[in-house]
Amino acid sequence: MSSNLKLIWNGLIPENPIFRLALSMCPAVAVTTSVENGLMLGLAVVFVQVFSSCTVSIFKSFIHPRIRIPAYVIVIALWVTVIDMILPVVSPDVYKKVELFVKLIVVFAIIISRLELFASKEPLIPSFFDGLGMGFGFLFGLCLIGAIREFFGTGQLFGYDILGFNPLLIMVLPAGGFFVIGFIMATFNWLEYKITGKIPTSGGAH
Amino acid sequence: MAGTTFAKGGIHPEEHKELSERLAIEEMPPPSQVVLPLSMHFGAIAQPIVKKKQEVQEGEVIAVVEKALGASIHSSVTGVVKAIEPRPHPTMVRCEAVIIDRDPSAPPRSYEVDDWRKLSREQLLARIKEAGIVGLGGAGFPTHVKLSPPPGAKVDTLVLNGAECEPYLTTDHRLMLEYPEKVVEGARIILKVLGIKQCVIGIELNKADAINVMNKAAAQSSEKDDTVVRVQGMQVKYPQGSEKQLIYSLTKRSVPGGGLPFDVGVIVQNISTTMAIFEAVSMQKPLYEKVATFSGRALNRQANLKVKVGTLLSDVVEYLGGTKDLVKIVSGGPMMGFAVSSIDIPVTKTTSGVLFLNSSETDLGEFGPCIHCGWCMEACPMGLSPKEVGLYVEAGKGHLTEKFGIFDCFECGCCAYVCPAKRPLVQFARLAKIAIKKRG
Amino acid sequence: MKEIFKITLSLTVVCIVASLILGFVYAKTEHARKLNDEKIEQQTIQSLLGYGAGAKVPSDLKVYPVYRYVITTEKGETVLGYVLPIKDNKVVLAEMDLSGNPIRVTPISVELSALSDKAARDNAINAVLPKGSKSIYAQTIFVADQGGKRIGYVVPGVTQGFKSFIKLMVSLNPDFTVTGVAVTSAEEDPGLGAEIQKSFFRNQFVGKTIDLLKKLTVVKEPLPPNYAAALDPAKAKAKGLTPEQVKEIKEKHLKDNIYALTGATISSRAMTNGVVNTVKKFVYRLDKLNEAIKKEQLSVAF
Amino acid sequence: MKLKDFSNVALLIVLPILLFLMVFPALVQAATGSGSFKKDTEIEISFGAPVDETWAKDPANYRVFQKTDPDIEIPVASIALNSRKTSAILTFGEALNLSSEYEVQAKNVTSDGKVLGNVEFLVKKSEGQILFTIFLGAMLINNFVFTKYLGLCIFFGVSQKKETAIGMGITFTIVMVLSAVMCWALLTFVLQPLHLGFLQIIVFIGTVAIFVQAVDTILRKVNPYLFKKLGVFLVLIVTNCIILAVPLINADSGHGPFQSLILGLGAGLGFALALFLMSCVREKLELCRVPTVFKGLPIAFVVAGLFALSFLGFSGLSIF
């Protein structure tokens, strides 16, 4: 497996930003009442993460270390504003539902932490793939939660009626979102325990 | 007469005193062999000064504590030292003990009474020390030390503990009934030693006869000097006899946590100790006999026995006609006493009673999770939170319990008594203390 | 010193580059975004008029907005002002007093399409009003015109729902019979009041004439199952109901009151009141407006 | 770290704000002196002097309409006069829209048989009521953590210990209130006049970052002791969604300076409350026999879910 693919895989499962690193969980509960919302915000995050990673990687020698955090914030805010302008043109309906959180991507800890930990040290290509991996990991997390909540909450998937009734409406409410994430995290822990035999310690949140 | 009581908490366990409270003190014939452990109480382990096969007299000193805090041990029979070897011990599992085979032909030693009022304070103290007297209520703190408070302390009151709030136990009750004069005289000796004038004897109201008798005795002897001995009835409530609770109940003074009674001008003595002091001072009789309650429904015959220190429980049981359905032996009261694993242990100076409990009297079930009913917090006389301590200890965080004031806990057992989940809260408290001390 | 200069420079460059990119993207997307907003509104109106998803909108169908303003004149009187599109793509401001008597008509020099932006419209109106008078925007209604004939109206309304306001739109045909109801925003309880957005509830209003509406109430009886199926196109299809059957069932229940949503009577009643009040107010005003147009002999576009 | 330090800081900052909150509605009320909503079908108006009962009880003397619907009169169903005859409650047959403005016109107001003239009353929710609604909404009803899911990272990150939770809560509330007002000022005086609304995000996050940096620097110099207590949290605050969400919401709903401040305060206190409650539960959870796979964050999420379930009780709560 090439190292680039490994970077993507790494972001997808072993260091999944939501379930393993426990970073940027606000949107994980907030927008995941349906797969579509999760997908849209996930794509936005992929976009911002990839572009910010690349930007920072390219200009890393130019950015003075003492101002790196403000510089990163500006870079991220730049790409967030860009996607915030593009999304409503592409998909106005969904944008309405995830609008606030698209703007809030600026403060998603996952993005700035990848810039700090990876992109500021590595060359362009790996940074690109790392950004892609983290972005997809985020996307995957959002879609998984979204799918579970949409299916159990409304009996639908991607807006298509599957069951024809609402099995457990609570799933689309705030409480249900918290429960679902808690249970998915526990499942991840359990899988790790089954595979590695080690008792897992869930990551600290920031 | 409404009795006084302590500030908060407390419980009303079933008394079970009816088993033995009407039985007069009975002298048990000396056993053929006594086992005198070298550690009987608080303080250093005594060093034997006798050798194997050496002949000893009743009342002869056989072991002493030279330098450290402690009290000497006297032989309780006349006979020959058979061995000095480790034997089962009530609290220490095994402990070095002097074993003496009694000489059946030797007559019991007799003592003369002389007037203690002639003696000086120092002479009185010396006699108490010679007799090896320790506090007979519980831990057994050497009495001569206790009666020499540090120079700074301003003691003004002697409190005699006649509460006997532990269920089953009737020793002090019987002593007060049968030897009221000895108790009151003992109190006056202590007053003289301390150089104070005032003594309060606290007695629970369930011992109305004892209150009567003691009142009379106190009144009768009052003309002999200018000291005041007063009897105060107290409500029937456990742990009325605990030092801090007793002091508050009788004087409304609170001993602060980590403090001692003389911080508030009080010295507390137990009824049995007071009587032993009287005997030691006016008869020069060392402490080698002990009145103890032998009770519990597993015993065929209950009794308040005067036994020689060092008598094995097995001999006592035999004397009292054996047991049936015995599930637990408790040395001391059922609330604070400790269960013993063997019947081959001796009666010591601090044994105030031994209970032989059958399955209906004690509960051996397993404990469950805390349901936060809060009954333990209501029962705790010190205002602590036993349930929290228990939860912390169970979670392996016993070292964090100091905030609950765990060192104020004197392990009275009220919390565990009321706990519906049968949690061993006293044990948790002990573990918590150990954990804190370990962390330093 | 050199270091600080370097830092400042690099941060400045970062900022300048960022603003340049942003400005560029903003310029590129701004127009598209506005168009999109309008498109959503257009779609709602079209679907209310019966041209929902998939249906082809006739080329001669035109939807004209009519903006209503409340104007306080320089003398302190309150009058109504309607921004009316007239023939040849021109716009006038028609003022009338509260009982509907026309006061004056002022032409506005801005094109109708430019008026959809509220700020631009306010400016245009204030420009033609005498000094000292104030105008407050009140409402926009839409008039649909096909081949020079009015074929319907779309009226927005608002009503106090269970939790917050329910914004709705009602479409009417020229006889003031309801042809459609849409909920544009609501925050009712999911699973309960939020069901007002479902077609089986909204479509209960369709077909009700103004006379029926005036006495319309809410009943707490369960919705008859076949009526429910007929009201929901997807369900009707699933149940295999032919369009004729659907029509028949709907006609049978036409005079029924509104069946309340189970467990959400308050939302149902709020919605019903909202629709009825919106229509009643609109009919009252349109009457006055039509009279005024006649009196002033305006050649309105619709 | 002692709770006392925190509470002192909290008192210094929060008390004036609360005082202001209490006094402000009264000021506003006194300044306008107009009618007010009693319930959704009632309006109360007060006259300067006692009025004649026969005049006051006649519905024909009143004209009530919604500000935007001056042509459509709302019929008055009944009128009740208070005992001193200085204020009247008008009852209507239909429910009023409490978030819009109404006008009540009373013609020929008669007092002691003398006609005093016409009076107009503007009826709308008082500023105090609006502020209170915003405050309660941000703090409890739509608690940012439990119903809007904002600030979760920090929420789960610093809710393990009560002391850190309280410290964070207080620091956050202070920064929140100040930055909300600052962002409002920037938006109103800089961005909107220059038509730079699209730069919102960059400007707001920049403001917050600079502000936090400034507080950090000042505190370090002026009060190193306090800095030691609060410094840790200051850095974290920049990555908290709420700090950015509140200015964005303020900008979106066109809040004024006071409304921005109150939303910031409500959001901050709501976050502090959530943090505090969560930390209490999590400290308790430390003693619980939680299944191994749920230890740590999973159970924290379940607990947050249970909190959210409880906070559902506030949904739909409207005091006014």
Add this chain to the structure above:
Amino acid sequence: MIPKPDWAVSVSPHIRKGTTTSQIMWTVSATLAPVLILSIYNFGFRSLIITIVSVLSCMLVEAISQKAMGRAVSVKDGSAVLTGILLAFVIPPGVPYYLPLIGAVAAIFIAKELMGGLGYNVWNPALVGRAFLQASFPVAITTAWIAPQQLAKSAWDVFLSPGSADAISTATPLSVIKQYGITALTHQFGGLDSIYWNFFLGFKPGCIGETSALLILLGGLYLMARKIITWHIPVSTLVSAAIVAWIFGGQTWFSGNPLVHVLSGGLMLGAFYMATDYVTSPTLKSAQLIFGVGVGGLTVLIRLKGGYPEGVCYAILLMNCLTPAMDEWFKPRRFAPPKAAPVAAAK
């Protein structure tokens, strides 16, 4: 010498008070039996079946989750049974039979066993179950009421034909108040006197176990006499609810009808059986008073101003949120604590 027996060597104290956890649970459950019987009389055998389903599923869920988590199975201690009964008692009698099963999963698994089992939960399990159902099946929970037979038929008919699911579905007094105001109550349930009387006896539509103030009161008094609960929480809850209802419940201030609020809905059941849950209420009496005031006040606040006709469930859950904090704030007053503060061990 007597042969050495295998003595029990356990820690002091060696005697215990008789009451045990399971005795408490079973006693509380037993006092609810009359309520259930009245419910069967009122709403038919449906309420019995729902209660049985609820109890059995709670026991089953508890057993399964304890097995899965490797704990000792302690179904017999009666806590799951009590939760099951209470869960059934706070849902309407007309709900589908699978509802209590789902509620049991939320109550026992999520609210109790995940947190560590009996004694460790922060929220009242039965109420979490109820809130979970309310959020998941809002229609069923808000509409599945059955009119008590007493209102519909003569008492004799009731004996002949125990109620069935198709009995008249109706609205509870509280939903009538919420929708039409308190005056509308008299249209549906007769004059105020008969309202008080019927509500007190328990002839009103409502959840299975909440209708009869009388039987709950009797049960509660029995529990107080047995010293299983104390007066603090029930009394402070009811009094504060009454006061808040009196102040804010009417057209003007201080004109509300406190009695209707106290007697309707689940306030009685909540005050005596839910809020008094040892595990989820504060331990100290002073804290309990505040807890009760909070429950009563929030209940009426939600009823009058909130989004639901009934507020007891959420009021108790909200106060449960505060319980850990209150347990921190309210510590028992120590007897003679050390004079000088001990040197902080934390250093």
